[in-house]
Amino acid sequence: MDLKTKALLKSIWVFHVSAGSCNNCDIEILDCFTPKFDLERFGIQLIGSVRHADALFITGAMNKKAIPRMKKIYEQAAKPCVVVAIGTCACSQHMFRYSYNVGEPLDKILPVDVYIPGCPPKPEAMIAGIKKLVDKIKRGK
Amino acid sequence: MLRDKIKEKLSDKILAWYETSVKRIYFSVDKKHITETVKILFCDLGLRFITASATDLPSSFEVIYHFSNDPQGEIYSVRVLLEDKLKPEIDSIANLFPGAEWIEREIWEMLGINFKGHPNLKKLLLADDWPEGKYPLRNKQ
């Protein structure tokens, strides 16, 4: 656990990727940065470019058209990069599993570190998920 | 009332006319007169085009153009039956008003009904590698 990973845990920069989501989870992610659940006290920031990202918040039931672009996003994020599946759609594709336009679930495409179920997951659930992520890295993933 | 104006303007073209409730009026028109009917409804009488819905019936394809008469809150639905199931096609109304362009492209993509004269009939929302000739909303493929 050298200084750099310890620093990573204290300042996670988040990039939000939506692959066919109903924008409920996306709004809840933005809700986490508003006054009531301010994530900036943990140093977590929402940033604009993939290159600066440390964590990818992925939402949505994997739409066939969105999958190739999502893979490209994952390649471009500077490693070490964490993947967080937000919402039941990202975890298990929810009720859209048998649709003709939905590919395989997220964990078959990208290595997922944290699953946060809920439709939409409450901001408190997301903060708990991030806390578990930090503990997981501390235990030395 | 608007009903009488429509009946008098389209008297020869209307095949059937029935009202399921006070605010819902369905009347069917032959395939050939569709552009004329839409021009009268949209340009002359000033009805607002809501959308067009196409269904894959056992005997034929059925395309319904829904128009809304906002002041009275009525909906006029123009029904067109396309008997030829192998090569269904109909004149496009996209050059009358640009609003219909996207709606016709969706129907073309989902059910394979060809719209003659459509400015840019391209694939709409399906993934890039969606096989040609395979239409998701058709019942038996």
Add this chain to the structure above:
Amino acid sequence: MSHKIIVPIGPYHPLQEEPEFFQLYVDGEKVVDIDIIIGYNHRGIEKLSESKHFDQIPFLVERICGICSSSHPYAYVLAVENILGGEQSIVPERALYIRTIIDELQRIHSHLLWLGLTGHFIGYNTIWMWAWKYREPVLDCFEMVTGNRNNYAMFKVGGIRRDVLDEDIPILKKTLDELLKALDLFRGAIADDPVIKSRLKNVGTLTKQQAIDWCVVGPTARASGINIDVRRDEPYGVTDRLDWNVILEKEGDIYCKTMVRILELYESVRIIRQCLDKMTKGPIDADVKDIPPGEGIGRVEAPRGECFHYIKSDGTNRPIRHKIRSPSYMNVASDKVGAVGGTISDATLTLAAVDPCYCCTERVVVINSLDNKKIMNGWDLIKLSQEKTLKIKEHYDGRPK
């Protein structure tokens, strides 16, 4: 002809939460043309709903769009009740009141959300934080009444699933009073701030004739002077028994769209307060058993405009066809007119001013077949734009400017 470059916005862009891909053909800072490529959110909901029972579909239809997650189920329920002979005759009195309350509360939370995001887009994060701070009590009310902040699962064919308890009503009223104070704050901030006005005035304007041609709906149409509102034209729930008025503006630029939405918030608060006073005791569900064969159309005034559902049933407990047309479907198409001519920073603002809800639109729209290559990585972007610029050169030389 100066060198035209392509500025791709999206599909993964911090400006919008949903992915959509706007290719702006840009000459320096001026936007010359715009290509709207979406389809990243399409989940084939119409096909799925043909495989579900009539009482399962509200849950599916609710997840079309997170922000208008009470308009789609309401429109679907109205469509099915249209087959059964109209909402007023089937649904009990109290259920009508609760339906209108939920619909208007959801309009408040959606407009506040959009107000915050507009502040965020023009780089004024204080408005974003303040708007969303005042939106949290509304979400708490939803959680108190329906159990979930979004996706309320309240609507059912023939009535409502959960009743509003009596001890909740004073809390609702207190939240609405605090909200009114916040709304005066926002109206003051937006109307009087010269800098915001300079960023919003006559930007991305949509004239009345263009609005009619593109058949836009909702606040986008009302901002351009088209007097349409489904709550008044074809009343559903109890909207015809209460007194409220429709907000209209004339110029159709982003400033008018903002003012229409802010003033609509006042109307929604008025409607809810009247509903809470006039609500009578009684049953909340008419437990409809079977749906006769037939066709039904239901439409509702969603925060972004008219939300239209068409159901065709053949007597079994599954619909043959379920056509959904969401309000953003029309409004997003009209971006082409609003954005072209402005600068890049205005274009992004215009695209967001329509309050696009791409997952509604995502049920549908557009791919640009000029290229199918991926776009996000730096080198691809350059190759793509050079290739596109060459194609644009011939295309533009041919067409009269």
Add this chain to the structure above:
Amino acid sequence: MIAIFNFLIFPGFLFACIVGLFACWIDRKISARLQWRVGPPWYQTFIDIVKLTGKEVIVPNGAKVTFLLAPYLGLISIVLVANNLGRAILSPLSSFSGDLIVIIYLLIIPALALIVGASASRNPLASVGASREMKLILAYELPFLLAIIAVIIRNKGALGIGSILINQAFTVSNIFSPSGIISFFIMLFCVQAKLGIAPFDISECDQELMGGTLIEYSGLPLAIYKLTKATMLYTLPIFLIILFLGKDLSFLFISIKYLSILLVIILIKNTNPRLRIDQAMRFFWRIPTVLGIIAIALALFGL
């Protein structure tokens, strides 16, 4: 030897970075408090820099060497300015006469470094960000120079910082003269634009251009850019203090003046939205330029 120590440790690199990062934290904390948010802990900006150094550096293929060198160019020039200003405050007599001109040139280099880095990263969004940065430089350079000329004339043609400080030490600080107030007002807006803070953060706004000029940077070069921005947040207010409030510069008075200028910048940042690039240019060429000419005229009459 002393010069190296000065450059590296005291008024130079280390001191400027630490105070700059602390100023950045104050900025983020006060902005958060204005939005009813709690805001980051005090060590947040330091941790960000350390984390960024640990990240992988991605260079888009085809990007030239300048992509990696540009950030260091900006950092070195701003540290030079911090060093000169720091030494001038400590011993006004030791500064040579023309160093005000040197500082004006050095203050432009960080912005140029940003442009060089952005255009080297071969990304269309970054090139749009770079062109906006160039336009912004054109906009604020003119009023910036007019304000400085007004100060020079007021101090009877003193071109060195030391001599300006000495002048102010005997007479009253520059700000209390009419031309001083006007040029201070202009300099405030130019500093706001030079730092790229809210009303003028047009080039690296993340809403429209996904990070604008810094879109392709990651890891160490990005850390250097953030460090440059932090050091500028330290040096520019100090520059304003020297030019306008240079009366008595004991340690306590400097920090009070520095914090007050910082507070004014943060308030401007949080109270108005981002301007469009053409609006920003029109703004700079209208009000500040006219005021600058008036300030020079007043200074000529010896006010």
